[in-house]
Amino acid sequence: MVESQTANSDSFQVTTPSADEVRMTRLFDAPRHLVFEAMTRPEHIKRWWGCLGEGYSVPVCEMDLRPGGKWRFVNRHPGGEAAFHGENQEITPPSRLVFTEIFEQFPDTVSVVTATYTEEGTKTRLTATVRYPSTEVRDMVLASGMPKGAGISYDRLEALVAQLQQR
Template sequence: MTSPGLAVARSGATGLVLTRTFAAPPALVFAALTRPDLLRRWHGAHGWRLTECEVDLRAGGTWRFVSLGPDGAEMAMSGVFREVVPPMRIVQTEIHRGWTDGAALVTTELAETGGRTAMTVTVEYSSPEVREQALRSPMRRGAGEAYDRLETLLAQEK
């Protein structure tokens, strides 16, 4: 099941664009996307929890997440921040443990509209095949559920 608030579309040969609007200002959304204490409260699909969360939020800084899910499943991902412009833009690499096809480049942009924040996440994969593999995975459902959890957190933090 996909979250009704999340839109996912192909872009070019290797890209995906995810869009979602949140009822919170960009500064709060940015904080929730970058602060480990907040990330631990929402990151991941239902049944998953972030057990390790390291964020060195600066250009050249690294990040690393490890999540545990149903039946002891584990997912680890990491990357390097290339650009950090609070509270409007983050550019980072992302690689999941086990990926052999290179890192994805993820650009997150936040724009305020009428007291709400429109978030656009553009993901450029290393090849069209890797993008299609991501689309066949439970990525849409997982991202949708995670962003639903983020919406709940933002409402609590206002």
Template sequence: MHVGTTVERKSERELVVTRIFNAPASTVYDAWTKADLFIRWWAPKSSGVPMVACDMDVSVGGGYRVAFGVEGAEPMAFFGKYLEVIPNERLVWTNEESEDAAVTTVTFEDKGGVTLLMLSEFYPSKEALDASFDGMEACAPEQFEQLDALLAAGT
């Protein structure tokens, strides 16, 4: 089963991305929670700006930090804390690099060997979502294609 990535506004402050992956929820969850896997798919290759660092403590109150950059330039970092962790089912984290950053929720719903993944970002204002929507609409399908390829390769 293959279904493309959808990116849509659910309200003035919420963005939702969905995709079905041909892998069990536990495998998809691992790709989101193990730094050695996450670093291989999260940065869209077309951007030309690879992820150069990824640290994750995937536990309630634990933090993450990812950095993107090219040689000779200062890396751009994104970081936050995990608010909720239910293995193979749900992750919730803050994005603390900006006052306009969203709280992200990712759910993993096992559908008999395939996984319905739903990513929701809740922004502090309509303006914050407006500023992020086009970038997310452009990047998420490529990111999820990269994740799909990683999963197909057997991670």
């Protein structure tokens, strides 16, 4: 688990509900429409996604938020760049988003992400389930440090939604 002083950081959990899935859950201290907005608008995504520390940025963040719409993010980090892209399959604001995700270094490996946003009083629980093409791919992703990176990114998302609530 990621050690953090950010609100709700201790609510972050990563599980493997099946042989080809990873499920991440996190509670955010914000209404779900705001969490959904922060996760789907490029000007917000650039401020939290993959921003793991000094030397990290998102110089490319494109999102066509409609079914069939394409998206692409490039994460710049101290060791170079990592690019991801996909297609939005299902969009039900502010409760559900389903999209494909391809790490461009492995262009033939397509995963499907299903994100649900559930109200818990004044807070929002994000549940993101990623289905990989195989157990081997799932295990490679887990071994790459994805859980730690997602935890840090979600901490930054928590800080962002706190700022957005004050606008």
